[in-house]
Amino acid sequence: MATMTTQKVPFVFIDEHEVERLLDKRDLLVAMETAFGHFSEGPSGGVVQPVRTMVPVQDHGGFLASMPGYSQKGQALATKLVTLYPNNGKKGLPTHNGYVFVFDPSTGIIKAVVDAESVTAIRTAMASAVASKHLANPKSKVLALLGAGVQAESHYDALRILFDFEQIRIWSRGSERAEKLARKLGPKAKAFSSVQETVQGADIICTVTLATSPVLMKDWVKPGAHINAVGATRPTWQEIDPELMRHVVLYADTRDACNKESGDIIISKAQIFAEIGEVINKTKPAQWQETTLFKSVGMALEDVVATNLVYEKFKLEKSKM
Ligand SMILES: NC(=O)C1=CN([C@@H]2O[C@H](COP(=O)(O)OP(=O)(O)OC[C@H]3O[C@@H](n4cnc5c(N)ncnc54)[C@H](O)[C@@H]3O)[C@@H](O)[C@H]2O)C=CC1
Numbered sequence: 153m154a155t156m157t158t159q160k161v162p163f164v165f166i167d168e169h170e171v172e173r174l175l176d177k178r179d180l181l182v183a184m185e186t187a188f189g190h191f192s193e194g195p196s197g198g199v200v201q202p203v204r205t206m207v208p209v210q211d212h213g214g215f216l217a218s219m220p221g222y223s224q225k226g227q228a229l230a231t232k233l234v235t236l237y238p239n240n241g242k243k244g245l246p247t248h249n250g251y252v253f254v255f256d257p258s259t260g261i262i263k264a265v266v267d268a269e270s271v272t273a274i275r276t277a278m279a280s281a282v283a284s285k286h287l288a289n290p291k292s293k294v295l296a297l298l299g300a301g302v303q304a305e306s307h308y309d310a311l312r313i314l315f316d317f318e319q320i321r322i323w324s325r326g327s328e329r330a331e332k333l334a335r336k337l338g339p340k341a342k343a344f345s346s347v348q349e350t351v352q353g354a355d356i357i358c359t360v361t362l363a364t365s366p367v368l369m370k371d372w373v374k375p376g377a378h379i380n381a382v383g384a385t386r387p388t389w390q391e392i393d394p395e396l397m398r399h400v401v402l403y404a405d406t407r408d409a410c411n412k413e414s415g416d417i418i419i420s421k422a423q424i425f426a427e428i429g430e431v432i433n434k435t436k437p438a439q440w441q442e443t444t445l446f447k448s449v450g451m452a453l454e455d456v457v458a459t460n461l462v463y464e465k466f467k468l469e470k471s472k473m
């Protein structure tokens with residue numbers, strides 16, 4: 153065996169509690185907006201992010217996703233390994249599990265292993281917040297959450313940074329979970345038993361379910377509303393009525409991934425108008441007075457940006473000890 157001349161620095165392990173403590177949501181909002189701009193700039197933006205690999209684990213109804221990404225301008229390199237097992241919910245287990253592996257881009261040496269469940273919850277919601285900042289009415293007062301799981305709660309946490317909601321309406325298949333979340337979010341939140349009632353008149357609608365067929369219908373959506381469509385990340389899965397998909401001004405986290413992975417886009421044949429990064433770069437307009445929909449399937453870049461912030465904060469705290 154070859155002898156090593158230097159000792160590798162051991163990597164740190166950062167669990168979900170530390171992620172929640174270290175990750176400042178306002179910092180993440182700014183960092184993510186900047187990174188989306190870099191992504192949609194093309195090669196000069198310095199982002200490398202292939203469309204992820206998804207391995208179906210068919211006999212167990214699950215998926216393993218491998219999501220590497222690099223931001224040259226942010227000097228951040230990471231890869232997430234995450235599983236999606238929709239049936240885990242029925243067993244009382246988390247439906248998304250995994251870790252983000254954070255590397256030093258100058259040496260390729262691993263610096264940290266970070267809990268992916270918490271990172272995914274926070275960064276996905278923050279991507280929707282960035283989109284809502286540009287695509288929703290700034291005076292939005294009524295938020296509708298379809299789904300009452302991890303993403304429903306993190307979406308409320310992220311969006312309330314930007315909007316002063318008067319009502320938070322929650323629907324979930326199985327009303328118990330919606331009622332539980334409504335109690336947790338406080339007096340402005342209320343559980344509803346029908347999707348139509350939940351979304352009627354809502355300014356911002358977030359679809360954060362594990363549905364595989366449409367739950368949100370065109371005629372129920374107020375003209376000028378903004379929708380963050382976050383679930384249905386497989387080519388045969390849908391959350392949104394195809395009529396609605398064709399009727400909205402459609403924005404995406406990334407064209408390539410959404411055209412490959414989003415059943416809502418593939419099945420409806422709806423055309424993506426712009427990436428959110430193009431709106432940020434002002435190369436495409438934010439048509440926020442129209443009915444808009446931001447389709448996200450998830451970007452490695454979001455994990456790269458979020459874990460870089462977590463690690464830098466961790467290092468800063470360590471240096472002061
Ligand atoms: N776009 C992105 O970047 C990301 C998207 N996701 C997706 O967001 C969605 C929500 O994720 P989590 O909140 O973490 O999941 P979760 O398991 O915590 O919650 C799922 C929610 O969907 C409901 N649900 C389950 N099956 C349903 C069905 N057939 N019809 C209607 N509702 C159903 C559950 O009752 C629950 O309220 C999932 O589709 C997930 O894969 C998750 C992470 C990142």
Ligand SMILES: O=C([O-])C1=[NH+]CCC1
Pocket residue numbers: 217234236248272385449450451
């Ligand atoms: O981006 C992501 O981490 C995921 N998108 C769908 C399942 C997990």
